[in-house]
Amino acid sequence: MAKPKKTPRPKAETPKGFRDYFGAEVTHRAEMLRKIAAVYHRYGFDALESSGVETVEALGKFLPDVDRPNEGVFAWQEDAEGDKPGDWLALRYDLTAPLARVYAQHRNDLPTPYRRYAMGPVWRNEKPGPGRFRQFYQCDADTVGAPSVAADAEICAMLADCLEEVGIARGDYIVRVNNRKVLNGVLEVAGLSGDDKEAERGIVLRAIDKLDRLGPEGVRALLGEGRKDESGDFTKGAGLDGPQADVVMGFMQAKGASGAETVDRLRGLVTGSDVGMQGVDELNLISDLLKAGGYGPDRVEIDPSVVRGLGYYTGPVFEAELTFEIQDEKGRTRNFGSVAGGGRYDDLVKRFTGQEVPATGVSIGVDRLLAALAMKTQGAAPDPGPVVVTVMDRDRMADYQAMVAELRQAGIRAEVYLGNPKNFGNQMKYADKRGSPIAVIEGGDEQARGVVQIKDLILGAKIAENATHEEWKDRPSQVEVPRDQLVAKVREILDAR
Amino acid sequence: MAKPKKTPRPKAETPKGFRDYFGAEVTHRAEMLRKIAAVYHRYGFDALESSGVETVEALGKFLPDVDRPNEGVFAWQEDAEGDKPGDWLALRYDLTAPLARVYAQHRNDLPTPYRRYAMGPVWRNEKPGPGRFRQFYQCDADTVGAPSVAADAEICAMLADCLEEVGIARGDYIVRVNNRKVLNGVLEVAGLSGDDKEAERGIVLRAIDKLDRLGPEGVRALLGEGRKDESGDFTKGAGLDGPQADVVMGFMQAKGASGAETVDRLRGLVTGSDVGMQGVDELNLISDLLKAGGYGPDRVEIDPSVVRGLGYYTGPVFEAELTFEIQDEKGRTRNFGSVAGGGRYDDLVKRFTGQEVPATGVSIGVDRLLAALAMKTQGAAPDPGPVVVTVMDRDRMADYQAMVAELRQAGIRAEVYLGNPKNFGNQMKYADKRGSPIAVIEGGDEQARGVVQIKDLILGAKIAENATHEEWKDRPSQVEVPRDQLVAKVREILDAR
The missing domain is CATH 3.40.50.800 (Anticodon-binding domain)
Incomplete structure (x- = not known):
């Protein structure tokens, strides 16, 4: 045993990357979550609350070759019981991995399809930065076991309703929808569908994911020979020739004056690809289903420039953007930007059961949404005290x-x-x-x-x-x-x- | 590096001692917390939400002689930065330790007195048992920096309001109040006030804390020579003689037909002890303040048989009990029992700042309260589906x-x-x-x-x-x-x- 020593006074500090929330910061968020939960509930989604702690195994966060968990999660090992080494436990890093575990564990008792919502803190063992904390809230809704894009359409409508419910006026937001299958069709037409082209497809996916940051020219360079950044470093490109790159660029810029025009352009781009055509048909159907429910292009629109998450999702992809202008920290006027995103993914529970189960869902960034509302109501009187x-x-x-x-x-x-x-x-x-x-x-x-x-x-x-x-x-x-x-x-x- | 190996399919299981909550289990709790928060807010308490993670140092959970945290918390060490070993972090095990840290850290920005409420999960690294989980909710309100027992009285009234707000009818609950200072007076009268009597005082405190389990006879035995339990093990007693033990027993059984009668009996017991008299006066004042606010003995009463927590608290101690009868698991009729408790403690931030700051607070057991309400509404229609x-x-x-x-x-x-x-x-x-x-x-x-x-x-x-x-x-x-x-x-x- 170590030598007894006098304990100095402890420091009264939050751990690095964590923070405290006071008064209205807490109540405004609680109120927002309550309103969103009410919309989710009205759409037939059921609440699910799993604990903050999961086995590292269930989270799928073991490093591939070793028995230690990934450093991105907060993890610890339980005490051994006799000869049996303790399980590794970890704090959940999102609400999707626990959903997969819950669905695999309870699937015989849950309805099919299973619509569930969940809201609560998640933890990331990452380097904190300005405005980036290691504990933050997520607020998700997912439908598990429904292959039909009617499930995706419903989630887009629900997302629009949620934004209006928390105080974003119609016209101040837009839900934009894209489809990974259209991109797959585009890749096929560009000659990148073969098994031997996986590396190139990866380069293209990473390139278009950087559209926001690099702009069209930067992406175009990465589709071709490659790109030298400001520091002089060279990133190898996908090696597409001019017409091939045109198809990919055309995809991202295919948004027309109307949904019908966008669909026509996309059809033109993917002619000859079955999966591409299927993707366009899905977008068209989503648009029709939404219109039937009263959700027209003033609220939800087809927009192939939504590229974030295309590498992860397998079908429809959606993103909600606030369209009103704000002043950023440097005093520049810009759109507020994205506050929610989601899409379809088909490998939710396969890791547990071997069975492929289709799923689609959305995650609303409550902290960003709260920041947006605070900017809109700047100058409003603070909540009165007692x-x-x-x-x-x-x-x-x-x-x-x-x-x-x-x-x-x-x-x-x-x-x-x-x-x-x-x-x-x-x-x-x-x-x-x-x-x-x-x-x-x-x-x-x-x-x-x-x-x-x-x-x-x-x-x-x-x-x-x-x-x-x-x-x-x-x-x-x-x-x-x-x-x-x-x-x-x-x-x-x-x-x- | 360990040899790469094929990962078997992960088990879809909650870690031992954790559970999932579905549908109405989640929404009923959220609704209850919302109602309680509204009462706390009406009383001028401000919301505080700290993160689930604290430094082990701030939690005060290092083992006394070594550099490893107490096993009762879930803890892990951060990665080293260069030569500097990583901090030990842990999940909070209650909401009081974080309050102490927050108050010490932000005391210059907070009002004095500071009334705050907090609700959220806490984690205990303990052996799970039936109905005992390693993550559960707490729902606390505390007033920091107010030495007056008016703060305690206010919390008793608030507790009564909370119970009525969530659906416990007046008459179905009682808030009972006791005072550690009266017990101190009793100990003094019984001859146990000296510095050399610390061991005996500890035995008495532990004995009366077991009143529920051992009954008056068991406690009486522990006040005297000692007690042999069913297994034959002998627990040494405090060695009080008959009249001394009578005083202590008299304290726990001093409840009269009215508050005034109880106060009279207590005065009789502590005659000659200043601290005891002070305690009785405090009880009397709390009772008067509550009556002035309309909270009579049908809702709050002085009851010296409230002994739980007397070892921990330094002044007034309170407990809310549901008085309606239920059938327990074995079909026996009994009172539902305690659903909330609290009291005054004066060493909240001393550990951090060296300064003694008075505090008083209450913790409502939301899960027990939900169980009580579910028992009351047995047979009621479940929440309708969509x-x-x-x-x-x-x-x-x-x-x-x-x-x-x-x-x-x-x-x-x-x-x-x-x-x-x-x-x-x-x-x-x-x-x-x-x-x-x-x-x-x-x-x-x-x-x-x-x-x-x-x-x-x-x-x-x-x-x-x-x-x-x-x-x-x-x-x-x-x-x-x-x-x-x-x-x-x-x-x-x-x-x-």
């Missing part, structure tokens, strides 16, 4: 408790001051720090006369800001009312906001 | 999507069947598994006539159960309505429930 009942006479705490109980029973957020009441200025400073709209004051004189003083702190602050302002000069920021009108008067002031 | 729009003609999926979109826009939970529609029986089986109240059917014939069939599945099931029953025989379980009356008819059937 009414503060001050303590003028510490021996009459029961009277103050009675006041605060009355206010609370009327549904008004209220507190009695619980610090040292000796200094009244400290009580007012506390009310200010709490963002209190109103302070209630009852000293011995007021008590004797059966009245209370009600101080309008928001009005008071405005008067203090500009004491000569016409608007305020005749309005007192403090009024006296009979004790039995306390609740009514507080309600009146709060309602006038 | 309306299912069946697929009679797979080429007309757009028509079915339009129906389901109309239903959802009217706020009705609805699904279109997304499995293979070939076998209609399977669609009905699916609707049954989903607990659907209604199935909608539109075949080619109905379409031609502009109508839909609406099948009342709950009524249908009742008729099937007892086909000759008078009540049902004239009511058809399937009706035909014009297509444009689909939503109205579905709403009518759902509202009739």
Whole structure:
């Protein structure tokens, strides 16, 4: 045993890459999750909550050649039981891997198809960066066991409904849909479908995934001979000739003025490829199904420039983008960008059961969506703090408790001051720090006369800001009312906001 | 590097001691947490959400003599950075230790007193047992920095409000209050206050903590010479003589017919002890403050038989008990028992800052409370599933999507069947598994006539159960309505429930 040593005082710090959330940060997110859950529920999705801890085996996060888990997850080994070494456990890094485990484990008890939603924290053992944390929320909905693209269409409609439900106006967002099968058709037409072309297909997939970052020219270079970046490093290209590269570039830029025009262009690009044609038909059907439900191109549109995730998904791919403009950190005007994405993937539970089960789903980035809403409502008043009942006479705490109980029973957020009441200025400073709209004051004189003083702190602050302002000069920021009108008067002031 | 080996198929299993929660298990808990949060908020408490991961150092969970964390937590060591060994991180095992860390870290930015609530999962690396899991929810509210027992009184009132808010009727619960200081007074009177009596005080504290399990006789034995348990093992007692032990026993049994009677008895027991008298005065004041707020002995009462946690807390201690009777697993009738507890503790942040900061708080056992409510509502109808729009003609999926979109826009939970529609029986089986109240059917014939069939599945099931029953025989379980009356008819059937 190590030598006993004196433990120094622990540091009061979050671990690197983690953070605390206070007040409205917590309640606004909870409210958003509640609204999204209500939409998911209305679409027939059932809640699922698995624990934060899974076996590393179930997460599929063992390194290929060794018995230690991938470094991207937080993992630890359970204590051995006798000769049996302990299992490796890990914190989940997303909500899809647990869904796969749950579906494989409970598939005989679950309905088919199984529509489920899940929301909660996930953990990534990655280098934290500005705004990137090692614990964050995910908010997913997936349909397991439905091969029909009607399932994908439904998820696109649901995504649109979710965005409107949390406060994004129609016209401020668009759900864009693409299809991996169309890209497969394009690759076939470009001569990249053979087994011997896997390396080239990989290069093309990685290239188009970088469209945002490199722009069309950069991608075009990677489709051909290759590309030298700013540092002078050279990335080998896929070696497509001009016409072949044109087909791939044409795919990403095939969006027309209407969905029908886009579909026509895509058909032209994949002529001769069965899988490509199937992909175009699927896009067309999704569009038709959505229109039948009232979800027209003002909310959901076919857009082949959606390339993110095309390497991962196997059929339809979708992304929700907020289209209103914001000022970024450098003061530049730009679109807010993507807040949700998803698509179809067919190997969900194969790893567990050997059986291929089709699945499609979406993940909403709640933290980005909260940031977007905060930007839209910049300048809006912060959530008001509680009414503060001050303590003028510490021996009459029961009277103050009675006041605060009355206010609370009327549904008004209220507190009695619980610090040292000796200094009244400290009580007012506390009310200010709490963002209190109103302070209630009852000293011995007021008590004797059966009245209370009600101080309008928001009005008071405005008067203090500009004491000569016409608007305020005749309005007192403090009024006296009979004790039995306390609740009514507080309600009146709060309602006038 | 280890030799590459073929990975066998992973087992689809939760780690031992963890479980999944489905559907209503998730939504009922979320709804309960939302209601409790609303009460906490109304009392002026602010939300706080810290992450699930803390440094082991901040949790205070290093073993005293070594550099490895306590086995009761799930812990792992971060990778080294250069020569610097990685920090030990761990999952939080409660919400109080993170509160201490947060308060020490952010105390200059937080109001004083700081009222905060927190709800979320915590993790215990313990042997799981029946109904005991290694991840579970806690739901806490604490006031930091308020020495006055007005803070304790407020928490008792809030606890009563929370219980009523989630559906426990007044009369079905009681919040019981005790005070560690009264026990300290009792110990003083019994001659156990000296520095040389620490061991005896420890024995007494452990003994009274076992009142539930051992009964008064067992405790009495432990206060005296000691006790032999069923296995024959002997536990040494505190060595109190008869009159001394009487004082301690008298404390636990001091509850009178009224609060005033209880207070009188306690005063009698602690006469001569300053701390004891202070404790009795505090109990009396808490009772007065609560009465002033309308919280009389039908909701909150002084009860010295609340002994759980007396060893941990430093002042007032409280516990909420459900008083209605239930049948336990063995069919015996008993009270449901405790669902929440808390009290005052004064060493919250001392470990970090050296400064003593008073704190008082409560933790509501949401899982126990959910179990209690489920027992009360036994036999109530389960949450209804979605309306299912069946697929009679797979080429007309757009028509079915339009129906389901109309239903959802009217706020009705609805699904279109997304499995293979070939076998209609399977669609009905699916609707049954989903607990659907209604199935909608539109075949080619109905379409031609502009109508839909609406099948009342709950009524249908009742008729099937007892086909000759008078009540049902004239009511058809399937009706035909014009297509444009689909939503109205579905709403009518759902509202009739």
